[in-house]
Amino acid sequence: MSLTTSYQERLAIARLLHRFNFGPTPGQYADLVRHGLDATRATVLQHGVADPGIDSVKPLVLADLGPFPDGSAAKSNQFWNRIQKDSSDLIMWWLDRMVAARHPLTERMTWFWHGHWATSISSVTYPLTMKKQNSTLRSHALGNFMAMAKEMVVDGALNIWLNNNENYIAAPNENLAREFMELMTIGVNHYSQLDVAAAALALTGYSTVQSNGTVTLNRKEHFSVPVGILGKTAVYDAESLAELVVSRKDNVQFITDRMWFRFVSGTSAPPPTLAESFAGRDIASLVEALVHSPAWTDPANALVKSPVEWFVGACRALKVRPSSLDHDATQWLLSQMGQLPFNPPNVGGWTYGEAWLNGVAFQYRFQLAQNIVAKGDLSPLDVQPLNMVQACADWLGIPQWSRRTANALTLALATPSELALGAILSPEYMVSA
Amino acid sequence: MINCEFDRRRFLQWTGASVFAAMSAQLSGEALAQAAAASPLPARTPILVLVTLYGGNDGLNTVVPYTDPRYRSLRSNIALDHTQVVPIGNSLGFNSSMPLVAQLYHRRKVAIVQGVSYPNPNLSHFSSMAIWQTASLTGESSGWIGRWLDRQAHSPFSAIGVGSTLPPAFIGERSVASMVDVGGIQLPWGPVSEILPRLGSHSPTDVALESAAATSISDLYSVARSVGPHLPKSPSGSWISQQLEVVASCINANVPTRVWEVNLSSFDTHTGEQGDQNALLSDVDTAIGNFMTKISAGDRSGDVTLMVYSEFGRRVASNASDGTDHGTAAPVLLIGNRVKGGLYGEMPSLKHLDENGNLRVTTDFRSVYGGLLHDVLGTPVADIIPDWKKTLSVH
Numbered sequence: 001m002s003l004t005t006s007y008q009e010r011l012a013i014a015r016l017l018h019r020f021n022f023g024p025t026p027g028q029y030a031d032l033v034r035h036g037l038d039a040t041r042a043t044v045l046q047h048g049v050a051d052p053g054i055d056s057v058k059p060l061v062l063a064d065l066g067p068f069p070d071g072s073a074a075k076s077n078q079f080w081n082r083i084q085k086d087s088s089d090l091i092m093w094w095l096d097r098m099v100a101a102r103h104p105l106t107e108r109m110t111w112f113w114h115g116h117w118a119t120s121i122s123s124v125t126y127p128l129t130m131k132k133q134n135s136t137l138r139s140h141a142l143g144n145f146m147a148m149a150k151e152m153v154v155d156g157a158l159n160i161w162l163n164n165n166e167n168y169i170a171a172p173n174e175n176l177a178r179e180f181m182e183l184m185t186i187g188v189n190h191y192s193q194l195d196v197a198a199a200a201l202a203l204t205g206y207s208t209v210q211s212n213g214t215v216t217l218n219r220k221e222h223f224s225v226p227v228g229i230l231g232k233t234a235v236y237d238a239e240s241l242a243e244l245v246v247s248r249k250d251n252v253q254f255i256t257d258r259m260w261f262r263f264v265s266g267t268s269a270p271p272p273t274l275a276e277s278f279a280g281r282d283i284a285s286l287v288e289a290l291v292h293s294p295a296w297t298d299p300a301n302a303l304v305k306s307p308v309e310w311f312v313g314a315c316r317a318l319k320v321r322p323s324s325l326d327h328d329a330t331q332w333l334l335s336q337m338g339q340l341p342f343n344p345p346n347v348g349g350w351t352y353g354e355a356w357l358n359g360v361a362f363q364y365r366f367q368l369a370q371n372i373v374a375k376g377d378l379s380p381l382d383v384q385p386l387n388m389v390q391a392c393a394d395w396l397g398i399p400q401w402s403r404r405t406a407n408a409l410t411l412a413l414a415t416p417s418e419l420a421l422g423a424i425l426s427p428e429y430m431v432s433a
Numbered sequence: 434m435i436n437c438e439f440d441r442r443r444f445l446q447w448t449g450a451s452v453f454a455a456m457s458a459q460l461s462g463e464a465l466a467q468a469a470a471a472s473p474l475p476a477r478t479p480i481l482v483l484v485t486l487y488g489g490n491d492g493l494n495t496v497v498p499y500t501d502p503r504y505r506s507l508r509s510n511i512a513l514d515h516t517q518v519v520p521i522g523n524s525l526g527f528n529s530s531m532p533l534v535a536q537l538y539h540r541r542k543v544a545i546v547q548g549v550s551y552p553n554p555n556l557s558h559f560s561s562m563a564i565w566q567t568a569s570l571t572g573e574s575s576g577w578i579g580r581w582l583d584r585q586a587h588s589p590f591s592a593i594g595v596g597s598t599l600p601p602a603f604i605g606e607r608s609v610a611s612m613v614d615v616g617g618i619q620l621p622w623g624p625v626s627e628i629l630p631r632l633g634s635h636s637p638t639d640v641a642l643e644s645a646a647a648t649s650i651s652d653l654y655s656v657a658r659s660v661g662p663h664l665p666k667s668p669s670g671s672w673i674s675q676q677l678e679v680v681a682s683c684i685n686a687n688v689p690t691r692v693w694e695v696n697l698s699s700f701d702t703h704t705g706e707q708g709d710q711n712a713l714l715s716d717v718d719t720a721i722g723n724f725m726t727k728i729s730a731g732d733r734s735g736d737v738t739l740m741v742y743s744e745f746g747r748r749v750a751s752n753a754s755d756g757t758d759h760g761t762a763a764p765v766l767l768i769g770n771r772v773k774g775g776l777y778g779e780m781p782s783l784k785h786l787d788e789n790g791n792l793r794v795t796t797d798f799r800s801v802y803g804g805l806l807h808d809v810l811g812t813p814v815a816d817i818i819p820d821w822k823k824t825l826s827v828h
Contacts, residue, residue: 163703166754174758175703178556188557193789196556302642346698348559354642357649358612366621366629402636402643408628415624422628427639427646 005033010399011433012296013040017397018305018432019263020044020291021104023313026380029397041291046103047142047284053102060093062086062128064212086127088327091341094134095308095322095330099315109141109287110134111308112262114341117152117184118349119161121342129213130342133157145255145281150242153180154206156213162347165208169223172200179347185242186250191230198227199245202236252278256286263290265301266353302433304356307337311368314424317396318376325371333371336364357430366425373421381416388413392423401428465590465613465688473687477736479809482680482693482724483578484673484717484741485600488700489558491710492746492763493792495531496545500524503783508751511706521545523776530715533722534766541774542725544767544827548781548795554745554761556789558701561744566602568802568818577802578692579605580817581810585691592692593683595676600694610692613683615668615675620654630654670723671716673697677724685731691810700743704754717741721768729770738769738809738828740801749783750790761791765801767827777825800825 013032017024021044024032032040065086069079098107114137121130133155140148152158153176159165162176177199182188191199205222208215217237226233229244236244245251252275260270277289295301305313311334315322322330334340338361344350380395381388389409393401401409405426412419423429474480494511497518498504505512518526519535527535537543551564563572575583578592583605585591592610594603603610621629633650636643665682668675676695683690697717702710721739728737746763762781781792803814803824814821 163754163756166704166752166756168753171751171753173703173752173754173756178759182557182559188560189555193556197789299640302640304642304646346701354645357642357645362649362653363621370623370625400638402638404634404636404639404647405632408631411628411631412625418623418625418628421625422632425625425629425650426632427636427643427650430646430649431640431642433640433643 007399008297009033009037011299012037014397014399015296015301015432016040016044016291018309018313019303020108020287022098022101022108022309023316024395024397025102025316026319026377026395030394033394045105045288045291047105049103051102053100054097054107057093057096057100060089060131062090062131064128065126066211083125083127087121087130087342088331090127090131090134091331092323092327094341095312095315098308098312099320099322105287106138106141109283110138111341112259113137113141113148115262115344115349116258117155117158118344118347119155119157119342120344120346124157124160124210126211126213127342129157129160129210132213134342140283142284142287143282145251145278145283146243146246148283149185149246150239152184153203153238153242154215156208156210156215159206159208159215160210164203164206165210167200167204167206169201169204169221172197172204174200176200177203180242181245183347183349185245185254186248187254190248190250190254195229198229199236199241201227202229202241203238206238246281251281259286259290262352264293264295264303266303268300299433302431304353304431306350306352306356307334307339307361307365308341310365310424310430311372313396314369314372314429317424318372318378318420320372320375320377324375329371330368333364333368337361337368362425365430369421369424372424373417376417376420378416378420381419385413388416388419392419396423396429398423398426398428399433401426465683465686469683469686469688472689474689474691474733476732478691479811480684480691480693480733480737481805481809482677482695482737482739483600483602484677484721484739485694485696486700486713486717486741486743487558487562487696487698488702488743489561489745489747489759490700490713490743490763491702491706491757491760492743493749494706494710495528495714496521496547496764497526497528498524498780498783499526501783504749507749507783508757510753510755511751511757513707523780525776525780528711528714530711531718533718533725534768537722537725537768538774542768542770542772543774544772545776546765546767546796546801546825546827547776547778548762548792549742549765549778549798549801550745550762550794550796551798552794554791554794556745556759556761556791558744558759563601565742565744565798566600568799568821575606576600576602576604577817578602578610578694579608581605581692581806581812582608582610584812584816590689592694593690594694595679596696600696603692603694610694613679615672615679670719673716674720674723677720678727681724681727681731684728684733684737687732702747702756703752703758704756706751706756725768725770735769735771738767738772738805740805741766741768742798746792748790749786749792761787762794762796763792765798767801767805772827777827796825797823799823804828 069075101107136151163173164176167173174196178196181191201223205218206215224235226235256275256278278286383391389406409419409422497513499518517529519529520526521538560572566576567574568577582592592603594612633647635647665678668678680693742765747757747760751757778796781795787793799818799821800823804826806812806814807824808828
């Protein structure tokens with residue numbers, strides 16, 4: 001450990017890298033420890049600039065596969081194989097971007113929003129439609145939440161997932177209307193059932209082409225009679241509904257809380273002033289306020305890395321492109337750990353915290369770690385054996401090994417691959433303490 | 434709307450579904466075997482098994498008022514007719530996807546408590562499930578079984594969840610239930626297996642989450658070290674069948690556990706309800722039928738009570754997508770060889786619906802808990818649910 005850097009500063013720098021940037025690339029942590037916390041803040045916040053890492057990931061072009069085939073079994077097999085392949089390509093493409101990004105904040109925020117607007121390919125079926133949603137989330141990832149909400153309420157994948165394709169005036173389907181208010185914008189108990197029913201009417205007449213996510217409004221099928229929602233009577237459509245709901249004060253605290261919860265602490269509440277940074281619904285200013293929060297030196301604010309965050313972090317450190325691993329095995333192991341991108345368990349999004357840590361999941365974590373290390377660049381461990389364990393901490397962005405882990409890793413000094421494997425499976429690396 | 438503000442942060446936690454799961458012990462088969470041998474559950478000690486159906490099971494298509502013309506007209510696209518039910522009298526019938534439970538009903542081993550929910554249901558999955566699991570109308574509280582655990586002599590075996598995530602109901606103020614897993618375990622291999630067990634020990638510098646991460650490693654080893662002779666080698670059938678097979682095996686081996694939990698998801702049938710719900714109910718039915726057969730053949734035949742419940746029932750009127758939106762009251766099933774079978778409570782009227790077109794609640798779920806606490810867990814309800822006195826007894 002550098003003599004001039006306090007443990008607290010090493011801790012804060014490690015947290016910022018792991019939580020906002022998917023963890024350090026080789027050498028980056030030691031570098032930022034030398035440059036200090038302010039430099040780290042500036043680094044993790046960088047976005048919207050050219051990113052040669054992202055550019056190195058081959059763009060993924062998916063075709064519109066059209067309606068489900070009816071007819072021969074051969075045709076049907078061909079169709080479902082293609083869905084399967086495109087879906088696999090989509091997952092690997094996104095994981096590659098997270099790993100390759102030189103300025104990962106945009107991908108990290110897109111990942112956050114994917115959990116927020118949690119939509120699963122399980123019922124959307126078409127990878128192209130999921131990819132379209134993913135692009136929408138990315139384009140607004142650090143933009144304005146109002147603009148994001150207006151586009152998401154008419155997102156094809158979300159409309160399929162929450163049954164808005166079957167929302168008719170005669171018998172409205174409330175699924176999208178309710179979850180839009182409860183889980184995505186203002187939170188439960190900030191609206192009534194009458195608001196939900198009226199909001200469902202506001203969302204009638206939108207129909208989605210499932211195979212490509214195109215949403216169109218058919219005015220004849222749209223409820224165009226004034227209706228009261230949250231105390232305001234008007235003729236609503238999806239856009240004016242989003243405008244109304246996101247304008248509510250409740251939205252400011254709701255989004256602030258969710259970000260705090262996922263990035264800072266699962267147990268404490270955000271400081272009361274934090275929400276001010278989101279008053280204009282500007283996501284980047286809330287992220288900036290979080291990054292500049294004094295919370296990072298508070299030992300209480302530990303979080304468990306979700307399986308994807310852990311996996312992407314390890315791949316970044318070991319310079320492994322996920323797509324260079326066995327695609328099927330990687331996806332199966334991530335899903336066994338409970339987190340395959342584009343497959344959240346329900347509209348409430350991913351679980352969190354200790355739920356990711358159980359003995360059952362650890363066996364799959366081990367197998368993933370082994371696959372990463374087998375392809376990994378271990379050169380950061382090319383140092384004198386005496387310095388190897390500390391070099392490993394600096395490499396992976398660990399503020400300090402516990403005696404337990406340091407002692408265990410010392411047993412592997414003769415075999416760097418075993419040392420690396422032990423390190424990414426250590427409690428210190430599973431958790432962003 | 435519920436009266437008290439549902440705390441936002443608490444809400445966020447519920448969306449995460451399983452809080453503090455890793456604080457609990459993951460019990461190995463060996464540990465269970467040892468516990469069963471060393472301190473077997475005394476004969477005739479009652480046992481409660483919770484079967485949680487996540488997503489909001491449609492009660493009206495589970496216990497079906499198939500002769501009511503309002504039932505048929507309000508949900509003409511998904512209504513079940515007389516050929517799709519097993520009649521049980523009182524103009525009701527079980528969904529015919531549940532032949533085994535219907536048979537148990539006819540043998541008077543199933544109590545159907547009708548119209549169960551909490552006051553002023555708010556139709557949210559997440560806050561409804563929080564209310565059911567905490568037995569508090571704000572959902573801001575410890576779990577109800579957790580509070581019962583708090584009052585027992587400490588033992589990691591008193592309450593056990595099956596699977597890899599613990600239900601919030603099992604987390605008390607001071608105590609957390611344990612878990613067992615259904616699947617097989619493959620231990621890490623290769624030279625690193627020298628290091629890994631050491632990483633599973635605790636270090637004084639660990640923060641709580643690092644400790645939990647270390648525990649996840651040692652748990653894997655302790656679970657894998659041996660699978661007790663009474664754990665089924667390869668549970669078969671659907672996911673819910675596998676879970677209940679584990680529970681039945683442990684109960685028959687006298688594992689000293691008073692409360693078990695198993696669960697099944699995907700009951701949120703906004704579209705295409707009939708096919709989806711029938712398939713799910715069929716899985717539940719097979720699982721319960723097999724479970725009761727196993728239990729009835731063992732020494733604890735009369736000791737076990739199952740409670741089958743969901744966070745809410747669904748809207749009376751179907752939507753245009755052959756599904757139903759979120760609703761309110763639904764039947765709770767209580768099943769066991771010593772349960773006094775039959776209908777309890779009042780079937781909510783399909784004529785006098787609430788202002789949202791939902792069933793009016795006729796039985797408060799806390800009364801059902803009250804009966805179970807008194808009859809099965811031997812604890813006064815007011816100890817667990819403050820200011821609540823009512824008990825609905827089916828024993």
